[in-house]
Every structure is written in C-alpha cells, then in structure tokens.
Amino acid sequence: MGARVSRQDFEWVYTDQPHTDRRKEILAKYPEIKSLMKPDYNLIWIVILMVIAQLVAFYLVKDLDWKWVLFWSYAFGSCISHSMTLAIHEISHNLAFGNGKALWNRYFGIFANLPFGIPYSVSFKRYHMDHHRYLGGEGIDVDIPTNFEGWFFCTRFRKFIWVILQPLIYAFRPMCINPKPITYLEIINLTIQLSFDVFIYYFFGIKSLVYVFAGSVLGLGLHPISGHFIAEHYMFLKGHETFSYYGPLNLITFNVGYHNEHHDFPNIPGKNLPLVKKIAAEYYDNLPQYNSWIRVLYDFVMDDSISPYSRVKRHLKGEVKQD
Structure with a gap:
C-alpha cells in the first residue's frame, strides 16, 4: 500500500511541444477545420442557466439539515461548480463572444465565477x-507540479491525499512557480465575488454559503470529473504528454476531454472538437486515450510508477512573453 514510486524527477525533454507542428499539418491537409474557429454563442446561455440553477439550489438547501447540505454539495453542487470552471476555461479562450470582444469575455468569466464562491476567473x-x-515550460507553466509535490506525494496514501488537496494545490502553486503582479481586473473579480458571497449569506444564510464552498472544494478534489486534471498531461505512457478522454462526462464538461484536439486548436470551442477528431481521424485515433476518468484517478493512486513527477518538462528557448 505504501510502496514508493521509482520516478525521482520530471521527464525533461529538449523538443518543442507537439501541438504546433500537428496543427500546421492538419490545417494544410484539412483547411475546412478553419470554419470551426468561431465563438460558441450557446455557451452564453448555458452559463446563465447554470448560474440560475445554483441560485435555485441556494434557496432549496438553506433550511436543510447539515448532512443533506453536505450531501447535495457533493452530489449536485460539485458537478455544477466543476462544470462552471470548464465553462470559464472556454471563456478564457474568448469562445463566448470572440476575440474581437476580449473584455466582454473577461467580464462574462467574472459572472460565471459567481456560483463558485472563490474569485479566480481572471487569474x-x-x-x-x-x-x-509554453506547455511544460520550467518556471512558467503552473500546471506542472512543484518539486516538493513530486518528492513528497510519492506513496499511494500520499497520492490519494494529493488528489483530495487539488483545489488548494492549484490555488497556491502559481504563487510558488510563477507569481504575477495583481491586475485591476483581478481586483474587480475579487470585489464582485466577495460581494456576491455576502449576498448569498444575507439572503439565504450560512448553509447556502457552505453549500457553495463545499461544492467547489469537493468538486475539484476527490470527484469523478477531477480525473481530467490527471488525464490531460500526466505521462502514463512514455513519449506522450497530452492525452484525450472520450467518455460520457464530456457532456457536462464542454468536451474538455478532447484534450489533444484542444491543444492543437485552442480557438475552437469544445462543442466542435469532436468534429476536429472526425475530420482528422488519422491524427487522433491512434494516440493513447481514456474512456474513464475514475479509472485514471485509481491508476494514478495505485500505480507505483506514476506520481506528480510524471510530467514532461522543458527548458524554454529564447524570450518568454508574459502579461
């Protein structure tokens, strides 16, 4: 149960990420894919409905026993919260209003952030x-675990704890790896979010507020949807740094499982990524893929050869541009 994994460092490579060259090759062969590079206006209405659904949930849980508040936080609130983070992921790519209305996307992301409870959309x-x-870039890509994570979370039990702690780890890791000065939009995000949290407490009470925070923390920790955090880039198979998932949970996660397709074409909304796979099938069908995020979580914890160190990491060449 407590066997120590063998990996002692990241998988350092000196090659560029594969997505740039594959994108060029696919577009040269299938130029019609360019027609899929457009905003998904349905995303706007879906996000609005999700916010409304959470408002209704705030009302429904406000007088429940605590055990039921926690139950619904995990059974329903966590799914909505995690799904909303993936809506924010779509919005971060300007896929709600298009690149021509970048600020509209930022403010809509702040709106989508409301039922999550914790301000993070702009950051x-x-x-x-x-x-x-800069996929896997040393000191830049904060999706890569720290050396401490790789060193400490190296047994099955500790990896299990690491999965549970994902919300906290993702919140604090950027400050350790690549801290950035606070922007005015982040201050706006914080101010609006805290005001909304006060609104929840004032009109619905403490149980509704606990429902919000518990759902967000539980939804990003030990939860089936959280399998995507590990499935996307952890190196279960040497030589591959991005993996796609084609299971049913894509239906409530804006097709984030189509992750090779997403990194190849980040300006194509999730709803169109299955079409990318269909058009350029020969580029994706033979890549390693998953059909169960739950199985990914299980394998990550139980496979002694996998740990937070199981990531491709690269030294960046030339000047890195940051905002």
Missing part, C-alpha cells in the same frame, strides 16, 4: 494562456 486566464504557449 486563470492569465496563467492558462502560458500553459498553452
């Missing part, structure tokens, strides 16, 4: 763009 955008530009 996520800043760091996520680095993740795409």
Whole structure:
C-alpha cells in the first residue's frame, strides 16, 4: 500500500511541444477545420442557466439539515461548480463572444465565477494562456507540479491525499512557480465575488454559503470529473504528454476531454472538437486515450510508477512573453 514510486524527477525533454507542428499539418491537409474557429454563442446561455440553477439550489438547501447540505454539495453542487470552471476555461479562450470582444469575455468569466464562491476567473486566464504557449515550460507553466509535490506525494496514501488537496494545490502553486503582479481586473473579480458571497449569506444564510464552498472544494478534489486534471498531461505512457478522454462526462464538461484536439486548436470551442477528431481521424485515433476518468484517478493512486513527477518538462528557448 505504501510502496514508493521509482520516478525521482520530471521527464525533461529538449523538443518543442507537439501541438504546433500537428496543427500546421492538419490545417494544410484539412483547411475546412478553419470554419470551426468561431465563438460558441450557446455557451452564453448555458452559463446563465447554470448560474440560475445554483441560485435555485441556494434557496432549496438553506433550511436543510447539515448532512443533506453536505450531501447535495457533493452530489449536485460539485458537478455544477466543476462544470462552471470548464465553462470559464472556454471563456478564457474568448469562445463566448470572440476575440474581437476580449473584455466582454473577461467580464462574462467574472459572472460565471459567481456560483463558485472563490474569485479566480481572471487569474486563470492569465496563467492558462502560458500553459498553452509554453506547455511544460520550467518556471512558467503552473500546471506542472512543484518539486516538493513530486518528492513528497510519492506513496499511494500520499497520492490519494494529493488528489483530495487539488483545489488548494492549484490555488497556491502559481504563487510558488510563477507569481504575477495583481491586475485591476483581478481586483474587480475579487470585489464582485466577495460581494456576491455576502449576498448569498444575507439572503439565504450560512448553509447556502457552505453549500457553495463545499461544492467547489469537493468538486475539484476527490470527484469523478477531477480525473481530467490527471488525464490531460500526466505521462502514463512514455513519449506522450497530452492525452484525450472520450467518455460520457464530456457532456457536462464542454468536451474538455478532447484534450489533444484542444491543444492543437485552442480557438475552437469544445462543442466542435469532436468534429476536429472526425475530420482528422488519422491524427487522433491512434494516440493513447481514456474512456474513464475514475479509472485514471485509481491508476494514478495505485500505480507505483506514476506520481506528480510524471510530467514532461522543458527548458524554454529564447524570450518568454508574459502579461
């Protein structure tokens, strides 16, 4: 049960990420894919409905016994919260209103952030763009675990704890790896979010507020949807740094499982990524893939050869541009 994994460092490579060259090759062969590079206006209405659904949930849980508040936080609130983080992921790519209305996307991301309870939408955008530009980049890509994580979370029990602690780890890791000065949009995000949290407490009470925070923390920790955190880039198979998932949970996660497709074409909304896979099938069908995020979580914990160190990492060449 407590066997120590053998990996002692990240998988350092000196090659560029594979997505840039594959994107060029696919577009040369299938130029019609360019027609999929457009905003998903349905995303706007889906996000609005999700916010409304959470408002209704705040009302429904406000007088429940605590055990039922926690139950619904995990059974329903966690799914909505995690799904909303993936809506914010879509919005961070300007896929709600398009690149021509970048500020509209930022403010809509702040709106989508409301039922999550913790302000993060604007910050996520800043760091996520680095993740795409400099995948695995030393000191830049904060999706890569720290050396401490790789060293300490090295047994099955500790990896299990690491999975539970994912919300806290993702919150504090950027400050350790790549701290950035606070922007005015982040201050706006914080102010609006705290005001909304006060609104929840004033009109619905402490149980509704606990429902919000518990759902967000539980939804990003030990939860089936959280399998995507590990499935996307952890190196279960040497030589591959991005993996796709084609299971049913894509239906409530804006197809984030189509992750090779997403990194190849980050300006294509999730709803169109299955079409990318269909058009360029020969590029994706033979890549390693998953059909169960639960199985990914299980394998990560139980496979002694996998740990937070199981990531491809690269030294960056030339000047790195940051906002």
